[in-house]
Amino acid sequence: EKLNRLYGSLSDELSDSLNVAVRYVPVSNYATAVSAFRSGSLDLVWFGGLTGVQARLQTPGAMVLAQRDIDAKFTSVFIANGASGLRPITSADQLVQLKGRRLAFGSESSTSGRLMPQYLLGENGVTMADLAGGGPGFSGSHDATIAVVESGAYEVGALNEQVWRSNVDQGRVDPDKVAVIWRTPPYV
Numbered sequence: 001e002k003l004n005r006l007y008g009s010l011s012d013e014l015s016d017s018l019n020v021a022v023r024y025v026p027v028s029n030y031a032t033a034v035s036a037f038r039s040g041s042l043d044l045v046w047f048g049g050l051t052g053v054q055a056r057l058q059t060p061g062a063m064v065l066a067q068r069d070i071d072a073k074f075t076s077v078f079i080a081n082g083a084s085g086l087r088p089i090t091s092a093d094q095l096v097q098l099k100g101r102r103l104a105f106g107s108e109s110s111t112s113g114r115l116m117p118q119y120l121l122g123e124n125g126v127t128m129a130d131l132a133g134g135g136p137g138f139s140g141s142h143d144a145t146i147a148v149v150e151s152g153a154y155e156v157g158a159l160n161e162q163v164w165r166s167n168v169d170q171g172r173v174d175p176d177k178v179a180v181i182w183r184t185p186p187y188v
Contacts, residue, residue, distance in 0.1 A: 077183050081156075105136050152177075
């Protein structure tokens with residue numbers, strides 16, 4: 001509902017500025033956005049890092065038009081359920097503490113909710129096979145990652161720091177049940 005309102009207004013502004021009909025089309029997930037862009041069903045898409053690369057590789061002539069200033073120094077956070085016993089991690093080499101834990105990423109195609117956190121885990125000695133159950137879970141979204149960690153279904157989760165902050169600021173996180181244990185270094 002919020003996206004429809006915001007991007008409907010943006011579509012109207014672009015239509016007026018460009019003198020071209022612009023219509024906002026919501027998509028349900030990252031893969032759908034990449035596929036719709038590749039097929040020509042969508043002409044302009046706001047992609048994340050990973051999906052932007054996927055879209056450009058699959059669509060001849062596709063190009064990046066803009067990047068937000070905040071995307072030059074993006075961060076993800078690892079959060080933990082309070083009952084997990086995990087404490088704040090002060091250096092990346094301490095990520096090995098996550099071996100044997102139940103860990104949830106958001107969408108498999110999310111740069112900040114899977115790709116970069118998984119890469120940083122691997123760079124610091126944690127493979128996906130090291131996790132409880134032989135691999136991670138996927139909640140489907142950043143908000144859902146907070147929910148599954150807060151509920152205790154997963155001990156740890158990784159997500160976009162902006163989404164985390166927004167949920168905290170809006171009182172949708174119980175700080176007695178879930179907290180940030182590590183912030184990634186910035187990445188583009």
